[in-house]
Amino acid sequence: MTRPVVVGVDGSPAGLAAADWGAREALLRDLPLRLVHAWEWQPGDHDPSASVEGARLWSEGVAQKVTEQLRRRYPDLDVWATRIIGPPRDVLCRAAKDAEVLVIGTVSAGRLAGFLLGSVATAVVARAAAPVVLVRAGAQEGEAASESGAEPPAPRPPARADAPVVLGLDLSHPGDAVITFAFQAAAVRAAPLVVVHGWNPLPYSVYGLGARLTFGADLGAKRRESVSRTLQPWRERYPGVEVSTQAVVGEPARHLLDAAARAALVVLGRHRRTKLPSPPHIGHITHAVLHHCPAPVAVVPHG
Structure with a gap:
């Protein structure tokens, strides 16, 4: 059974950077790409006026949107997406068991500060059964993309x-x-x-x-x-x-x-x-x- 490159996506610019890196890695290794989006309802993570249903609909569209972007960018890529309900740390560690490599994104706090790993990334790196690649996205790029809500900028060149x-x-x-x-x-x-x-x-x-x-x-x-x-x-x-x-x-x-x-x-x-x-x-x-x-x-x- 062919083991895919697996990427954790969450709708953030860091997740988009990881997805693009994972797509190029899958093509280099002649492997399929699987996008995994973990969703766990956390009221404090959303606008208080937002409903559970609204958050769920947003979550359902995350992986599909990234899949469409990657298919346009890399026509030869074999890619599909999975949405799984559960804590991101647990979902990604489970997905890593069947992966050739797991890719996750993290945010840059600037050239001097480096990565902002966060508890999820730290736990996944420490526990995943597969190799984990962390890909950095710039903080300023992330802020611009999040505020505009527009199509994310073209990925950095390899x-x-x-x-x-x-x-x-x-x-x-x-x-x-x-x-x-x-x-x-x-x-x-x-x-x-x-x-x-x-x-x-x-x-x-x-x-x-x-x-x-x-x-x-x-x-x-x-x-x-x-x-x-x-x-x-x-x-x-x-x-x-x-x-x-x-x-x-x-x-x-x-x-x-x-x-x-x-x-x-x-x-x-x-x-x-x-x-x-x-x-x-x-x-x-x-x-x-x-x-x-x-x-x-x-x-x-x-x-």
Whole structure:
């Protein structure tokens, strides 16, 4: 059974940005696209004068309107929409079980502030069974579209042809699924893959460093060798993907954000938590990248 690209849509500009990104991803992967709109009546979320029936009718039209827009924009796209009653977090996590990838939109608070994730996005990223891609929509664009109620502006163009896919590699828990997702994403885009491994030497390992000036270089060489050895099976499996690696000392999130400045996609891993019940958890590095990365970010569960 073919697993579709699934996009959560809610009528917002962020949802429209996610739908457009998901449509392009579905075409790249030669997969169908499924739009999912979750509706849960919340009186506080609507104009007090609005009725439940009015809100329901609005909800029923959301996914259909986006479907029509995408069919006009991408005639070769196989797309359909589903409206499901229930909390968005639960609906999207259920939809992710049958998805190749789940795409959701989030709002930008500006270049310095980065993403505004919200509780739904955070919970879905932390719990979804499929890889989750977060796509950012600009706050100013969103305000303009919401106020006018008109047809949303044309989507931002896809990333430049030479824009790389960036993979954040954790050597302690590399995750086959994470590496595979990154190589596949680079392969379908015919894009280079940049692998970033940030690390900090333990304090005791650099004690007395002045007595051996080559010690730091030795540590770095060993890390680069470990990165290369970890990636070797995927290099052989995807010979057409051009791979460059960075094993750099310092905070991993900072190095990832530097590499992501021109990226088409950033790929990170999330270790599945097996103990239940467990609160949503995405890790501090992923959390930092999600809040500040200008590019779409894929979070891939593994383990």
